[in-house]
Amino acid sequence: MASKTEFVRSRIVKTYDLDEIEKLIKDAKVAHIMLTDPTPVVDEESVMTRLSALTLRSSDGMSCSCCGVGPFTNRAQQTAHYKHHWHTHNLKRKLFGRKPISLGEYNYRQDESSNVSASDSEGEDNPNTTATELFAAATRHCKAFYSNPKGQVFCIYRCLLHHRKEEMSLDGEGHVWSRRVKELLSPGFGRWAVLMVSGGHFAGCIFTGGSDAIHKTLHSYTTRRGQGMAQSTRDQTGNAPKSAGASLRRYNQEQFLAHVQNILVGWNDDLKGCSLVFYRAVGAVNQAAIFGKPSPLRKEDPRVRQLPFPTRKPTFKEVKRVFQTLASIEVYDSLQDFQKALLSLSGGKLPVKTNSDVSIAERAKKAQKPPAKVFDRAKSRERAPRELPTQVTSSEDEGPCYIDSETPADWIKTLSEQSTNGVITNSRKDLLNDCVVPSCVESDSESETVEKKEMKKKKKSKKVEDKTSVTSIKKGPPKIPANLRKMWRTIMDKDYTTLDTIIESWEGDIQAACNIQDPIDGNTALHKAAIAAKPEMVTQILSAGGDPCIKNHGLQTPYAATPHQDTRIAFRLFQAQHPDKYNYSKSQIPGPVTAEQLEQEKEKKAQQKKAKRQREKERQIDKLKAAKFLQLPDEKKKKVPEEEQRCFLCGNQLPKVPFEYDDCKFCQVPCLHSHRKIRPLNMSV
Template sequence: MMNIKSEVVKPNTVRVYDLDEYEKLLKGIRVAACMITESHQIVDEESVLKRLNKLTIDGATDGNCCSCCGVGPFASRAQQTAHYKHHWHTHNLKRKLFGKAALTLGQFSSRNEDSSVSGSDSETEGSSSNPASELFAAATRHCKAFFSNHKGKVFCIYRCILHHKKEELSTDGGDTWVERCQRLSIAGYQRWAILMVSGGHFAGAIFSGGVAVVHKTHHSYVTRRGQGQAQVNRDQHGNAPRSAGASMRRYNQAQFLQHVQDIVASWIDDLKGCYLVLYRAVGSLNQSALFGKNSPLTREDPRVRALPFPTRKPTYKEVKRVHETVASVEVYDSMELFQRALIASTSKTAVKTGTDSNIDRNKKTQKSPSKPIDRAKSRERPPRELPTQIVSSEDDGPCFIDSETPAGWIKTLSEQSSNGVITNSRKDLLNDCAVDNSSDSDQENVSARKERNVKLKKKKKVEEKQPKKAPLKISANIKKLWKIASGKDVISLETIREEFAAEELRAACNAPDPADGNTALHKAAIADKPHMVTEILTAGGDPCLRNHALQTPYAAAPHPDTRVAFRLFQAQFPDKYNYSKSQIPGPVTPEQLEQEREKKAQQKKAKRQREKEKQVEKNKLNKFLHMTDVQKVRADLMMCFLCGSKLPRPPFEYSNFTFCSIKCLQNHRNLRPLHNSA
């Protein structure tokens, strides 16, 4: 077998629009041998029956066996389902696709690398693998087609520029592939259009050879930074946000779709002359921009084909890079170098997927504490401690044990693996096979659970028997202070000041009521007592304390006079409290209050004067409208004879009558015969 760990082979690159170099490659062109379907051998009936019996294990055709792994028959349906879900069966299916033989359970368990399809497997079964079948499987599944010429060079061309994915070309070495390659050397077949849409970005261009004839880009703000998806897609998950930014992104999304469709519609004549229309639009939202109702493009068009490789953000620079990539032809000097590069690329992708998954798994366990939480993205699963790995004496492969693993499970697993039965979980083993293996450890686990439940019940009973905390006792003086603050009678705080010491009065003013959390300052503010509010603030009542509704005394005051008392006290004593937490808007002096009152009085006076002037104008208009046409002409006022509004310069006239508009003139002319007859 060829050595997979060979050096990386760098091929030469030739562009399709470089006609001189490309036509040199086409001399003596033919389909590469790795793409030609192998001829099937004709076998007799006896050999076919032998193969069927071998696949179904001694002729068992009831479907209760696995023909891929060679195990069975299964004792129950649950065991068969568990086997099909096991990694051993999945790995053997992948090996079968590459033409390799299946591994036994011991070989699969003793492997060091789980994800490598080749690698260590090549050492254990060098005689069973077939390099020709590996090349055929890799070449037929590749996004490129492979050809050779008379000099023995092998070159690769993307399939998307040769045929549509729904068009199946024969792989028997016919002339169809050769004719498609030769067609690209004609000038008319090198006119391609490339369109890309993603995340509110659009970029498109039409190339004639290596030159961009028409190109256009457009960008719109439709995706919130860090959210990971467009606003329209975010709204489909429910609980659509109602912020200004979300509304802007929804509007921009509709405008973006319309703008892209207008651009594509304006290129309708240029697109008709294109041999290929290559696009990159992932998702139904992006595809609707290219294949909408008014778009000249349809998915059924054989010229419209998707790009076979991932791309970056749509820009004009990225469109040119994509065009060069699609038009590039990789040329290998010999078939041996090509085969080495092809097998190395397929093996590296297989190994890379396995290593990447392990790296991602390790990255998930390391959480950055400073990373902000984005509620729009899906949550990552919390890391869990991995079970310890040990090697059992009954089996060669590794087994995983944690605190929940029942005793005797390793022995049961080894016995069932020798019989060809693999279960996917400990529940299946306990249900199917561990009925007879019930040991003392299981009984100990049950007894431990019972003891734990008894302890929890005892703990609950002790908590219920404990006496509840008695409510705090409030002194009679504090209750009297609350009654004075919230009562209807206007009583000064001096009447009870002698009953308190200096510190006791301050503590009494800040004592909260257990019912609603209101202090004496809250109660005075709610009762609309500005004088009492000033006295309590002077005695030490803190305006920053909040009640159970999280309201400060100023926020709880419903009357404007009481709120003014807080602002006056703040202007008089600016350093006594931390007013930034009290929600008081700011201090005010009596002079400022007087100025505000005068200003409001002047505003009311000016409003009354405007209303009087409006009433005079209204009376004048009514008097003019009640006049006859003769009286209106004699009055000689610059007013419309029909509606009484001011006349333009020059006015509309007929028979010495003036009007503000043609409509008034026509209506007056229609109504005048009625007035004359009257």
């Protein structure tokens, strides 16, 4: 019997970890299961010469020169030999330049192959089946397998090593495989591009050394919700719908293709520097978005390769997952672990040694397991018989009282005594607890003990409250040094803008003083300077050791507490100048900025304002021209040059093909209809 394969975990090494990769692929060789014998080169001349050699040697023509058999006694025996599989096998060997084999050797090979196939069908422990399954799993796998002198086996995706049209396994010794895996260490190999298009979604990213350098996502409404089919695919079925939604989806499909191609054209220089470009685009429409005419990518490019595994909807998160999967190299510590993992993925089984008698006995024990208990769920469970309570009517209490085996003795008497004494309980459980002992004197003593316990608990709680109040009075708020209070007053004063004199004359640890929190609101000196909108003080406190990650009672950092733009820029400028001084990830500062970047942003905003003023000026001029044009009668409007023609009703610019009637031009159909209704009134006037 074959045992089930165990799941073996592997160690993951990323391709951009060059130090780990260099140790892993040093003197690495491709696994033998990746290699096949090179196909013999058969040209026309060699085939013709070998065919000419296949002639009948005997004069009577009753022998076979290919198999070396003859002469035959009759024509029927010769025909039967030519129809035999042995002759066909020898004929193929002769064509490929190999020697023929005898009939006994041919029968031996046939018997051997039949035994192997029979053992495969039985599923018993046979090493040939394991080798066959290993070879089949390796040849069908999307990864290539290598081994190094340390005994480790590592797997890498084939698409990183060669294009799918390259026949890599024809190399008998694996030199090409070894050379390709060493290209992982070549400079510039770690720059990859991943592009995905599906269902109106586009996601692309260019990775450099494990980090994303450029990325872009795009979505357009091209697929009808709930139908699962793009509009272009629906139109190809023969009956194209004419609804408004279908027209919108067709327009969005064209715009989507144009946008994706424009993105790739903008990435032209970056794509040229990529060593590999991976894509996922199923269908002609999606492939047209990546390999269309304006796009710089072509399918014939050896760098462009398909993703070897299924993916989800194209998003930036999915693109990063795909990149991390491609860059992962699985490393197994031994060949046995690798075989277990490979066969577990392919559904194969590893052989188990069955030589010992102990294993046979263990199998017999496992086979003779006791049968499991069968539960009849349809059969209801038998309930234990329960004594019904008896109904008794008491004189003191209105209504019936139910008594069963659990009711204590003299319960009715106790209830009547409690009711006469003014002690009335609301539940039967309380009465049962009180009536465990039948005598009333003992019940009174128990109530007294309960009251004593409650009094002790109250005294203990009072003592705890007194202790807590005393400790709170003793502790009190922490004392703030006078020089620190002076610093805070200087920061909040409007007349002061710097802290040079205070910092220079400070006695003690200035860093600890800057990080002391105000007990009222929890603000530090940096909080107060940020709230007071004093950028210069913020820079001085940060230089002195003020931590920008401390939060006040409102859970705000100094950067989040200030609403002033100049103060926030001061934080970002300090981060750019001192990137390693604080843990800025906890300070809520969005990122560093330099003075040059600020100047560029100012120039950009100035240009935007200038362009906006120019557009506003042009809009005003256009309004004046439209008003002047509308003051003219229709006859004079027709005589205006075509360059200055406008809509006869609203005065807007005309489209390339205006709407006309009776030499009157309009920008849209509603203007034409309105003018047609107003014109008879004007003509009558």
